[in-house]
Amino acid sequence: MGMCPVCNGFEIVQALCPDCGSKMEHEGREAEYYDDYSPYxxxxxxxxxxxxxxxxxxxxxxxxxxxxxxxxxxxxxxxE
Structure with missing residues (x-):
């Protein structure tokens, strides 16, 4: 598979909130929030x-x- 440029620090992605238009904060890969072991x-x-x-x-x-x-x-x- 490919290599994610955001996970590997090659790019920074910015997103605007669809509800209020404010700049959103990057919280990492979504899968890291599934359970205690998912980041590993x-x-x-x-x-x-x-x-x-x-x-x-x-x-x-x-x-x-x-x-x-x-x-x-x-x-x-x-x-990726």
Missing amino acids: MPIDLMKLEDGYPSDFKDGECPHLFACRNCGSDKVVMIK
């Missing part, structure tokens, strides 16, 4: 379990962004 699991294995069919098939990495202003969050798919 192989990324390709987590992609088979995360419910996003495109991440494994199309080489995308789901990242979580949170809005400090209104509290909403969203997942942004990053192309």
Whole structure:
């Protein structure tokens, strides 16, 4: 599989909140929040379990962004 440029520090992604328009904070890979051990699991294995069919098939990495202003969050798919 590919290499996520955000996970590996090659790129910084910014997102705007769909609810209030504020800049959202990057919280890391979404899969790291599933349970206590998910940050230590192989990324390709987590992609088979995360419910996003495109991440494994199309080489995308789901990242979580949170809005400090209104509290909403969203997942942004990053192309590997």
